[in-house]
Each structure stands twice: as C-alpha cells, then as structure tokens.
Amino acid sequence: CIGCKGCSKDCPSEVDLAKMKVEVANEYHERHGSSLRDKMFANIDALNALGSTLAPLSNWAAKVPGARTVMEKTVGIAKDRSLPTFHSETLVDWFENRGGAQVSESEADHKVLLFPDTYTTYNAPDAGKAAVRVLEAANVHVEIPDDVTGSGRPPFSKGFLDLAREQAATNVDALAPQVRDGWDVVVVEPSDAVMLQSDYGDLLSGPDVESVRANSYGVCEYLDAFRLDDAIGFDAPDRSLAYHGHCHQKATKKDHHAVGVLRRAGYRVDPLDSGCCGMAGSFGYEAEHHAMSLAIGEELGSQVDDSDAASVVAPGASCRTQLSDLGTRVDRSLLSDADAGRVEPPTPIEALAAAVEA
Numbered sequence: 001c002i003g004c005k006g007c008s009k010d011c012p013s014e015v016d017l018a019k020m021k022v023e024v025a026n027e028y029h030e031r032h033g034s035s036l037r038d039k040m041f042a043n044i045d046a047l048n049a050l051g052s053t054l055a056p057l058s059n060w061a062a063k064v065p066g067a068r069t070v071m072e073k074t075v076g077i078a079k080d081r082s083l084p085t086f087h088s089e090t091l092v093d094w095f096e097n098r099g100g101a102q103v104s105e106s107e108a109d110h111k112v113l114l115f116p117d118t119y120t121t122y123n124a125p126d127a128g129k130a131a132v133r134v135l136e137a138a139n140v141h142v143e144i145p146d147d148v149t150g151s152g153r154p155p156f157s158k159g160f161l162d163l164a165r166e167q168a169a170t171n172v173d174a175l176a177p178q179v180r181d182g183w184d185v186v187v188v189e190p191s192d193a194v195m196l197q198s199d200y201g202d203l204l205s206g207p208d209v210e211s212v213r214a215n216s217y218g219v220c221e222y223l224d225a226f227r228l229d230d231a232i233g234f235d236a237p238d239r240s241l242a243y244h245g246h247c248h249q250k251a252t253k254k255d256h257h258a259v260g261v262l263r264r265a266g267y268r269v270d271p272l273d274s275g276c277c278g279m280a281g282s283f284g285y286e287a288e289h290h291a292m293s294l295a296i297g298e299e300l301g302s303q304v305d306d307s308d309a310a311s312v313v314a315p316g317a318s319c320r321t322q323l324s325d326l327g328t329r330v331d332r333s334l335l336s337d338a339d340a341g342r343v344e345p346p347t348p349i350e351a352l353a354a355a356v357e358a
Helices: 006-010 017-032 036-042 044-054 057-061 067-074 091-097 118-123 125-137 153-157 161-180 190-203 207-214 219-225 247-251 257-265 287-306 317-325 348-355
Strands: 110-115 140-143 184-187 216-218 240-243 268-271 311-313
Touching (some): 006 017, 006 247, 017 161, 036 044, 036 153, 091 118, 091 125, 110 125, 125 348, 153 161, 161 207, 184 190, 184 219, 190 207, 190 216, 207 216, 219 257, 219 348, 287 317, 311 348
Parallel strands (some): 110 184, 184 216, 240 268
16 A cells, blocks of 8 residues: 555445555554654655755755765665755745735635645745636635644654644644635645545544535635636647646545646646556655656556647646656646746646736
C-alpha cells in the first residue's frame, strides 16, 4: 500500500487500505517509536515555513556537491529525486502585499476562504495566485484565513494521528463560524482538499466538522459545481492538454471537474485513464522506494507520450514532481514569468489563469 486510495474506488467493496495503513502506522509509532524521516514528513509544514524563510539559501543548500548523498545516507531521502523549491515570498505574503481581496465582499456573488495548504503556500505560490485570479474573475470575494494551521494531511498519511487530529480540530474551530456565515472553503492542493472533505470525518465528529466538510472544495471542483466559470471571459490559447488527475480526488469521485472547466475555457483536453503516478506523497522521496516509484510512474509517462496533447497538466504536487522526473514535456506558455526556471508541469488552475482575458 502506497496510500493512493485507489482501492477504495476500484475494489467492489470499497475497502480503504490507505486508512487501515495509517492506523497500523500510528500503532507502530506508539509501540516502537518513529524515525527522523517520518517525523520530518509529518511536520513538513514547519520545515516548509523554515525553507521559505531561508530562501534562496535553502534551495542552494540542496545543490551543494555531496549534500544529496549525505541526505540519503542519513535521513533516507532519495538523492536522485527532485526536491521542492522554496519561495521567499509565500502565497500569504503575496496576498497581503497586493492589498488583500480585489473583489469587495458586498459586491461578490460568493465568499471564499482560500485555505493556505503548505505546498501551495511555500513551494508553489503561483498556483495559489492563479486560483485567486480565476476566482476573482468569477466575481468571488477571496480571503486567506490566518488562524488555521496545516491541513493535517502529512501527519495523517504518516500515521501520526494525534497530531493530525489536533490540526484538524484547530482548522474546524477556525473555519466553522465563517462557514456558518456563508463562506466556502477552497483548497488548491487536491490531497489537502480531500483531507478536509473526507478524512476529517475519520478524526473528528460533530456538526461543525460536518459543516466544514460539506462546504470544502478543490478549486476546479468549486468552479465547476457552481458553474462560476460561465461568468469568466476566457481567451484560451490554442492548446491541447493531457490531464492526469489526483488519486485522492479519483477515490472520492471529485476528479472530473477540472476537465469540464478546462474544456469550457477553450482547451482541448485528453483525460488520461491513468492510475497512481507512483509518487504518493512522501513514498517517492524515500530512498528504498525510489526505484519502485519510478517504475509505477512509467505507465503514466507512456500515456503522456502516447497522447497527442502538447502538454500535460496535473493538480497534485507529487504528481507534477514525478512527471518532471520522468521528463514529460511542459508547455511553458502556461506558466507565469516568476517561474522561469520551473520544470514541473502546470496545474489546471494555472492553465485557466492563462486563459482569463486580460
């Protein structure tokens, strides 16, 4: 089990082995302790925040000759795997520096709390900026809450259930009053969106939990569910896109939304009949699993190569890392100028932002 949740969709009995796995891992941690690597991945929110504070030094450090070999031998992170890039200006910094929301609450059709998931905030802020731009083009008032913590996905996936439950409770306490006041919660990173929508129900109970779960959305799901994109003036470039969906969204039947919105924006979309990319969050970073991860990913790479699409888009951070390491083609015209050195494929929301009429 690599935690992709594919079994919960493919198994006729919908057995969720990923959920069983985290229970076993939690029990193991309590009985035998946990490794430094597991603790690092479980607390990646704090590490990403530190990496952004120290950027660009934190990005250069990984490129020092021999540093990756030492990391593999001491911590167990594969030396040949691409590492996330840290940005000194986080998504939250950018939002505050621009003066906050550009669509007033009184004139907006919807009110959204854009949940600052750790990867979008510190490692891929351009995806978050794209989400803000597209939502505002649909006359949505957007705010980024400052009283939330990590979604709980990293500790949950690694079997640190007490920490995951603590983070979930903090977020529910912060979000529920605003949800009751008519706000929706939107998340860019798919695994974090599903965490709020689904996995919070395994950690907590009560009306506030159910309210937050029922009013949380992935960003393309939100656009599609309320047909907000109908109000946006799109001028999509003449592009064909291969779309690789995220396993957790597939497992919860929320993966189809991006394809519909991309097509209505004017793109030609080839939705790949793909399974897990093989990265599965931290799994593909672990040295002992690196070769297996790439082997699983070869099937996805072959599907991208066989597609007539000019580029591939994928909403998941780990999926984009895998696609990059597999050497798949990237349409750089869909990326912002700030990401001039980026080699990862764009997200669907970035493709939509590139199609919003200026």
